[in-house]
């Protein structure tokens with residue numbers, strides 16, 4: 001179903017009531033990659049989740065939610081950050097400034113779109129581990145080009161997750177990682193160049209990087225690709241995302257349960273088109289941590305209503321800690 005108006009899913013409630021939903025996938029009005037089918041809105045907690053929880057659990061991961069929230073505010077304060085804008089460059093510099101002393105690699109290239117040519121820059125910070133393999137944690141940082149002349153700042157969409165990664169970097173920096181290497185990826189040009197969503201002119205950054213890492217062999221070393229998107233909503237409900245790798249989703253739920261945050265996870269099951277798809281397509285275990293119900297019926301998404309006042313430091317903390325706990329569990333897996 002490659003409708004340009006977004007995805008249309010048939011949803012079946014456990015009560016047997018059939019709903020028809022129009023879902024405009026996150027960061028995108030794309031349709032579900034999975035076959036349009038029945039969507040169970042019943043709570044879909046993985047059954048494999050609980051068991052091994054407490055035995056190996058150490059103290060909860062550290063995460064400074066106030067600092068993460070401050071980062072969101074600072075990113076948003078630059079204003080709209082579409083491709084090719086001065087603000088976009090300021091955010092690139094802002095991210096780089098927080099990674100001083102880290103092992104940082106830029107993946108820069110130019111796209112040729114119907115809106116013209118634009119520079120695109122993925123930023124990767126690498127924190128080496130003792131174990132052979134890489135866990136990638138990703139977030140896009142651009143805002144929508146078609147909304148460039150509005151007050152749209154993407155506080156939740158792009159802002160919250162980019163800030164989350166900065167704080168995760170703080171937690172990784174200067175510590176010996178007894179586990180896989182962790183690479184933080186601020187990816188670019190995720191948002192579509194056109195409205196409604198147009199697949200060929202979106203997700204440029206990750207598509208480029210996935211191909212590059214396939215060509216140079218890096219992709220074989222990636223044990224998990226964890227995508228963060230729209231994770232700052234004060235009313236946090238991370239989806240049980242159906243294009244994600246099932247065992248990795250199970251692991252995320254176990255991590256959430258260990259930390260007592262499971263009520264914020266997997267309340268509904270939906271498939272999303274997002275930055276994880278180029279890695280899913282290449283067989284990399286991938287998961288999309290996304291809350292695609294931002295305001296009633298997702299009303300704030302891709303509007304000038306996507307502002308900092310809708311967000312909560314607690315949500316950043318929940319997702320940040322669950323992500324770090326998931327990495328810790330991957331390390332031991």
Ligand SMILES: [Zn+2]
Nearest residue numbers: 026027028157
């Ligand atoms: Zn978006």
